[in-house]
Each structure stands twice: as C-alpha cells, then as structure tokens.
Amino acid sequence: MDLHKKNVRFRLTLWYTVTLTVILLLYAGITLFMTWLNLSHSLDRHLEKDYEVIEEMVEIGPDGRVHIDEDDRSFLEERWIEIWSPDGNLLYNSRPFSGRDLPPWHPDSNLYEMTFRSLTTRSGVRMRELVARANIEGHDLVFRLFRSEEGIYGELRKFILLLLIALPLAMLAAAWGGYWLAGRLLAPLGRMTRKARQIGDRNLHERLPVDNPSDEMGRLAITFNELLDRIQDAFERLRQFTYDAAHELRTPLTAIRSTGEVALQEPQEPDTYREIIGSILEENNRLTNLVNSLLFLSRADSGTFSLRPETTDLRELVEQTADLIQPLAEEKQQEFLIEGQLRAPLLLDKTLLRQALLNLLDNAIKYGPPGSTIRITLQEEEDTVRLDVTDEGSPIPEAYTEKIFERFFRVDASRSKESGGSGLGLAIARWAVEVQGGELFVTPGKEKGNTFTIRFSRRTQTSSV
Ligand code: ADP
Numbered sequence: 230m231d232l233h234k235k236n237v238r239f240r241l242t243l244w245y246t247v248t249l250t251v252i253l254l255l256y257a258g259i260t261l262f263m264t265w266l267n268l269s270h271s272l273d274r275h276l277e278k279d280y281e282v283i284e285e286m287v288e289i290g291p292d293g294r295v296h297i298d299e300d301d302r303s304f305l306e307e308r309w310i311e312i313w314s315p316d317g318n319l320l321y322n323s324r325p326f327s328g329r330d331l332p333p334w335h336p337d338s339n340l341y342e343m344t345f346r347s348l349t350t351r352s353g354v355r356m357r358e359l360v361a362r363a364n365i366e367g368h369d370l371v372f373r374l375f376r377s378e379e380g381i382y383g384e385l386r387k388f389i390l391l392l393l394i395a396l397p398l399a400m401l402a403a404a405w406g407g408y409w410l411a412g413r414l415l416a417p418l419g420r421m422t423r424k425a426r427q428i429g430d431r432n433l434h435e436r437l438p439v440d441n442p443s444d445e446m447g448r449l450a451i452t453f454n455e456l457l458d459r460i461q462d463a464f465e466r467l468r469q470f471t472y473d474a475a476h477e478l479r480t481p482l483t484a485i486r487s488t489g490e491v492a493l494q495e496p497q498e499p500d501t502y503r504e505i506i507g508s509i510l511e512e513n514n515r516l517t518n519l520v521n522s523l524l525f526l527s528r529a530d531s532g533t534f535s536l537r538p539e540t541t542d543l544r545e546l547v548e549q550t551a552d553l554i555q556p557l558a559e560e561k562q563q564e565f566l567i568e569g570q571l572r573a574p575l576l577l578d579k580t581l582l583r584q585a586l587l588n589l590l591d592n593a594i595k596y597g598p599p600g601s602t603i604r605i606t607l608q609e610e611e612d613t614v615r616l617d618v619t620d621e622g623s624p625i626p627e628a629y630t631e632k633i634f635e636r637f638f639r640v641d642a643s644r645s646k647e648s649g650g651s652g653l654g655l656a657i658a659r660w661a662v663e664v665q666g667g668e669l670f671v672t673p674g675k676e677k678g679n680t681f682t683i684r685f686s687r688r689t690q691t692s693s694v
C-alpha cells in the first residue's frame with residue numbers, strides 16, 4: 230500500500246499509535262515486574278514471620294520428640310509446616326497427607342541458616358518454601374514452611390487480563406486521537422494547497438490563508454505570500470513594460486505609415502519625395518534606437534550579461550565619448566568642459582560605461598538650452614571616485630529625481646518625445662553603472678541645471694574585480 234508514502238496524516242497517526250503502544254507496553258511490563266517483585270517479597274516476609282511464631286511454639290519432650298504447643302490450633306491449620314531432624318527424619322508435619330505432594334527435604338540440600346525457593350507440587354500448584362536451621366533446647370532442627378504462590382500469580386493474571394482488554398482500547402483511542410490531531414494540524418496545509426491551486430496569472434493578487442502567523446504553517450503561508458508578492462510585482466512590471474514598449478513602437482510606425490500614405494495620395498516633386506524618405510528614415514532611426522534599447526534591457530534583465538572589466542583611464546574615456554557626441558552638441562552651439570583627473574586608472578567595463586555616459590551627455594544636450602555649457606568633472610576623495618555631468622537646463626522637480634530612472638518615464642512626455650527620447654536612456658545608464666558596483670543619481674540645481682553623478686568606490690572595485 231502506497232498510502233503511507235502519500236499521506237502525511239496517515240503516517241503521523243501510525244507513528245503516534247506505534248510510539249504510544251510501545252510506551253504503554255514498556256510501562257505495563259515494568260509495572261508487572263514490580264508487582265511480582267513486591268508480592269514475592271511480602272510472601273517471603275510472611276514466611277519469615279510464620280517461622281518466628283512456630284519457633285516459639287516448638288517444645289522437645291523428655292523422650293526427645295517434638296511437640297508443638299497447640300494452644301493456637303487455628304495458626305497451624307492454616308499453615309503448612311514440617312520439622313526435620315538434621316539427618317533427614319520427618320519429626321513433624323502439619324499436613325501429613327498433602328505433604329506427600331512435594332519432594333521430601335534432603336539433609337544435603339540446605340547448608341545455610343535460612344533459604345527460600347519456589348517449587349511446584351505434583352498437582353501443579355506453585356509453592357514458596359522457607360527452610361531454616363534452628364537449635365531448640367539443645368536439639369538441632371530443620372524447619373520447613375510453605376505458602377502458596379497461587380495468590381501472586383492470580384493477581385498477575387488479573388493484571389495481564391486487564392492489559393489485554395485495555396491495550397487494544399488504548400491503541401484504538403491513540404489511533405483515533407492521532408488521526409484527529411494530525412487532521413487538525415494539517416488542515417491549514419490543505420487549505421493552503423487548495424488556495425495555491427486556484428491562484429494563477431488572472432488572480433495573482435490573491436493570497437494564501439494565514440491561520441496563525443507565528444506557527445510553522447503560518448510562517449510557510451507568509452513566506453509563500455511574500456513570494457507571490459514578488460512574482461506579482463515582477464509580473465506587473467513585465468506587463469507594464471510590454472505595454473509601454475508596444476506603445477513606444479506604435480508612434481514611429483504610425484508616423485511612417487501616415488507619411489507614406491500622404492506621399493502616395495498625389496504625385497509629388499522629387500524634392501518632396503526626398504524629404505518624405507528622409508523623415509521615414511528618421512523615424513526608422515528612432516525605431517532602431519528603441520529596439521536596440523529594448524534588446525539591451527532584456528539582456529540586462531536575463532542576468533546573463535557578463536562584464537568585461539579592463540584598466541580604464543576615466544578622463545580618456547570621457548574625452549572619447551564627448552568627441553563621439555560632439556556633432557549633436559554643435560547643432561545646438563553647446564560645448565563640453567572637461568575638468569579634473571583621477572590619481573589612478575579604474576577597472577571598468579568600458580563599453581557599458583561609455584553607453585551610460587553617452588546617455589547622460591545626450592540628455593544634457595537635449596535638455597540644456599542652446600549655447601549652454603556642459604560641464605564634466607572628475608574628482609577623487611579618499612577611495613571614492615566621482616564623475617559629474619552638469620548642464621544648464623531647467624531643474625528636475627524633486628518629486629521626479631528617482632522616477633526619471635524608471636523605464637519609459639519622462640517628466641514632460643511630449644517635449645522629450647520631440648527630441649527623440651523614449652524614456653529608457655537613464656534606466657539603461659543606471660543599470661550599466663550599478664552592475665559594476667557604482668551608483669548613479671541626480672542632484673537638481675537650485676535655479677538652473679542638473680548634475681548627474683556616477684560614483685565608484687575604489688574599495689569595492691578591487692574586491693569585486
Ligand atoms: P529620454 O529618452 O526621455 O531622455 P531618459 O531616461 O534619458 O529618457 O530620461 C528620462 C526623463 O528624465 C526625461 O524624459 C527627462 O524628463 C528627464 N531628464 C533626463 N535628463 C535630464 C536633464 N539633463 N535635464 C532635465 N531633465 C532630464
């Protein structure tokens with residue numbers, strides 16, 4: 230039967246019953262043994278007392294015969310006493326007929342002052358025997374006294390009978406109690422299982438019932454619920470991401486389509502066609518950038534990204550990146566001002582850091598006014614390295630200083646879109662910095678400008694690379 234493997238309740242009940250039965254049996258065994266020991270002991274004490282009494286009652290006649298002072302006949306009637314001479318002659322027997330039922334005393338058998346032993350009569354009655362040597366009025370005598378052990382065995386039989394009736398009842402009660410108890414204990418688990426089965430992507434907000442938050446089951450349910458919280462959160466983010474991505478993709482696609490449709494409505498001049506194709510290519514460019522950003526983020530999310538750190542002169546990297554994006558700045562008559570130098574190179578993934586820097590500079594150009602200066606400063610303080618990109622645009626409201634790093638978030642969606650932004654640039658930049666153990670945050674200026682800071686600690690640098 231496979232039931233014991235599948236069903237914890239059955240297994241608990243079984244263990245409970247077996248354990249309880251073993252304990253009961255042990256207890257019964259010990260009690261039985263102790264009862265037997267006590268009764269045997271008190272039987273021996275009775276025999277000793279009998280002997281003390283009978284010793285007082287014995288008299289030796291002038292003819293050397295043994296007499297018993299028979300004043301107290303009732304005492305003798307109730308007891309079985311033999312008196313032997315040391316050479317093996319029976320001198321007195323209180324029960325001459327039944328005495329034949331037991332083997333006679335033998336002179337060699339008792340060498341000690343007083344001995345006890347158990348024997349069985351030919352008719353199967355268990356007897357306890359006391360043999361004692363005594364000297365009465367100058368005569369050596371051997372006293373032999375008997376008492377039946379049947380009383381003891383009768384008691385023990387009654388006890389065993391009681392056990393035979395009580396034990397199966399106790400086992401049944403234990404099994405029933407165990408089954409009930411296990412059922413009660415496991416009930417929350419059953420409820421949790423049923424609820425967990427019902428939870429799917431449509432009702433991911435539902436949670437397992439928590440009966441008692443401080444017991445093991447409760448803690449399991451709480452842990453499971455926390456896991457559900459995280460899954461729901463990730464699910465929501467994924468849903469939102471897909472929605473936002475689709476939304477972002479739709480805009481340039483719609484633009485391309487309507488531009489094409491307008492162009493096809495009636496014949497156009499060759500220059501107009503050029504213009505139309507140019508704007509289609511521009512939209513296409515925007516689409517390509519967006520798709521590249523999405524691919525980048527999905528690779529980042531998958532956790533399979535492998536860093537390639539190399540010794541990097543940060544100043545050099547900043548200069549190269551600024552050169553790369555220079556044409557965009559020139560379009561708005563903006564200029565870069567690079568200041569500061571680091572004491573020593575850093576271990577960094579150049580490609581990732583260049584990407585982050587490009588996104589920051591691109592934003593500084595986009596959101597800074599024409600003719601403004603974009604200041605890039607390198608500083609080092611103890612073991613902290615700092616790179617600040619400061620523009621002269623309008624300060625980002627305090628409420629948005631964290632939100633702007635979220636995917637697809639834009640403070641002013643329409644303005645940002647005009648300049649080709651999709652809201653992914655800062656999310657990518659932050660990931661590219663954090664994955665290397667750094668930090669990226671913004672400090673809006675009091676009156677104008679924003680400073681985006683990339684910070685690395687040299688200590689975590691050497692330990693992580
Ligand atoms: P986008 O592609 O829209 O620029 P980002 O993730 O790079 O996306 O930036 C998110 C938002 O943060 C932007 O839409 C803009 O509102 C704000 N932002 C980013 N950089 C700057 C900056 N240098 N000055 C002012 N606002 C900025």
